[in-house]
Amino acid sequence: MKLKFKKYFFEVLIVVILFTGLSIWMSRNMLDSGVQIPAQQLPNLSGELVELQWPSESKRTLVYFFAPWCTFCKVSMPGLNFLLPDSDQAAKKLNVIAIGLDYQSQEEVQTFIDGTGFTGQVLLGNRQLAQQFQVQVYPSYYILDQNGVVLRRDQGLSTPPGLWLRANL
Numbered sequence: 016m017k018l019k020f021k022k023y024f025f026e027v028l029i030v031v032i033l034f035t036g037l038s039i040w041m042s043r044n045m046l047d048s049g050v051q052i053p054a055q056q057l058p059n060l061s062g063e064l065v066e067l068q069w070p071s072e073s074k075r076t077l078v079y080f081f082a083p084w085c086t087f088c089k090v091s092m093p094g095l096n097f098l099l100p101d102s103d104q105a106a107k108k109l110n111v112i113a114i115g116l117d118y119q120s121q122e123e124v125q126t127f128i129d130g131t132g133f134t135g136q137v138l139l140g141n142r143q144l145a146q147q148f149q150v151q152v153y154p155s156y157y158i159l160d161q162n163g164v165v166l167r168r169d170q171g172l173s174t175p176p177g178l179w180l181r182a183n184l
Contacts, residue, residue, distance in 0.1 A: 051069075060124065074160070075109050077110070077158055078112050078156060079111065080114050081114070082116055088127075089130065094173075113136065114138045115128075118139070151170075154173075155169075156173070156178070158181055
């Protein structure tokens with residue numbers, strides 16, 4: 016029994032190490048931890064400008080970059096609803112912002128969002144923003160601290176528990 020447990024433990028450990036290594040390799044071209052993100056204004060889906068400024072009222076901010084043609088984004092985006100704050104107190108811990116990139120029109124982004132059921136804040140980015148955040152793959156996401164400093168970054172398909180762990184550890 017003890018030998019079987021050790022074998023199982025080492026198999027799980029190898030999988031965790033492989034996934035961690037793959038995640039580090041995939042995010043190698045993204046902004047490094049410690050980089051300060053400047054304040055900026057971006058339009059929301061109604062066309063109103065929203066100020067992204069620091070310090071933020073939230074302890075952490077998850078910035079999730081997506082493209083409306085991205086299959087992984089369509090699969091993972093509904094899971095972001097589980098991370099949305101359900102109270103003012105929770106909003107002080109984690110703010111979730113989805114930013115659309117690589118789209119043809121605002122309507123295309125709206126149709127995509129309607130199809131995913133995401134109910135959080137959606138902003139419209141542009142090529143300059145994609146370059147600033149070094150977004151090359153969708154989805155890409157950054158965890159920022161209260162002052163807009165990059166804490167963590169990753170890209171590709173992720174689960175709500177995976178994003179929650181990245182945001183809270």
